Amino acid sequence: MNHYGESEFEGVDLRSASSFAGVPDEFQRLWTPHRLAYIENGQQPPEADCPFCLAPEMSDEEGLIVHRGTHAFVLLNLYPYNSGHLLVCPYRHVAMYDDATVEETAEIASLTQEAMRVLKKVSCNDGYNIGMNQGRVAGAGIADHLHQHVVPRWATDSNFFPIIAKSKAVTALLGDVRNAIAQAWPKAN
Ligand SMILES: [Zn+2]
Numbered sequence: 001m002n003h004y005g006e007s008e009f010e011g012v013d014l015r016s017a018s019s020f021a022g023v024p025d026e027f028q029r030l031w032t033p034h035r036l037a038y039i040e041n042g043q044q045p046p047e048a049d050c051p052f053c054l055a056p057e058m059s060d061e062e063g064l065i066v067h068r069g070t071h072a073f074v075l076l077n078l079y080p081y082n083s084g085h086l087l088v089c090p091y092r093h094v095a096m097y098d099d100a101t102v103e104e105t106a107e108i109a110s111l112t113q114e115a116m117r118v119l120k121k122v123s124c125n126d127g128y129n130i131g132m133n134q135g136r137v138a139g140a141g142i143a144d145h146l147h148q149h150v151v152p153r154w155a156t157d158s159n160f161f162p163i164i165a166k167s168k169a170v171t172a173l174l175g176d177v178r179n180a181i182a183q184a185w186p187k188a189n
Contacts (some may be wrong), residue, residue, distance in 0.1 A: 045142070051078075052089045052145040064174060066181040067114070072107040074115055074185075076178050079141070081151050083172040084123050084181065086115045088148040095144050096134055108148055115150045118184045125152035 045051070055063035055075055064076040066086065077085040088111045090104040100108065112130060119125055129151040133140040 047093060047144065050093055050145050051142060052087075052147060053093050056091060060182060061175070061178065064178050066118075066178055067111065067185045069107050069111055071101070071104045072111055074111050076174055076181070077149070078174070080170055080174075081129075081168060082153065082157055083170055083177055084119050084125070084152045086119070086150040086181070088112050088115060088150065090146055093145050095146060097132060097146060100146060108146075112148055112150055114186070118181055118186075119150065119152045122180050122184045123152055126155045127153040129153060 047053070052075075055065060056068070056073060057063075058065075060066070060068075064078065065073055066076065067074040071092075072088055072090045074086055074088050077087050088108050090100055090108065092100075092104065094100060097105075116128060116130075119128070130149065132146070132148050133143075136143045
């Protein structure tokens with residue numbers, strides 16, 4: 001059955017692709033040439049514009065910082081997977097985990113643990129995703145400045161939005177979440 005009108009393809013040179021070169025397999029292809037610009041240019045800002053270098057120079061509220069340590073600090077991700085998505089970063093602009101000093105590594109670890117405790121207290125989450133994407137090829141959005149993700153998870157936080165619409169429903173505003181986490185973070189004596 002022809003779903004198109006009689007004159008739909010009038011004057012158009014139509015040929016079946018079955019005779020074209022190629023080796024078929026079981027996959028469908030989504031051709032997305034509009035994404036080429038993103039892939040070619042990447043998302044990587046020059047070091048002078050590195051958001052994790054700039055954030056500590058701002059106020060806590062502006063920089064979305066919830067805690068400043070000695071060698072590392074904790075801030076909210078501007079692009080959260082979930083409300084309360086935190087990033088633990090060294091102050092130094094280093095890319096890889098094995099570039100971090102012993103002191104930085106220890107503080108990133110202890111701040112990650114503290115972030116878990118504070119998130120649990122503030123948001124009663126059921127679990128966490130914790131980890132680092134190392135290198136652009138591994139999915140790091142800001143590959144040049146080391147950052148550990150701490151993402152709170154709830155049993156009911158998944159839905160179809162991320163899959164069908166590349167969208168994530170986030171239920172709380174960043175400023176409100178930052179205030180709640182910063183206030184709950186234990187103060188040094
Ligand atoms: Zn940086």
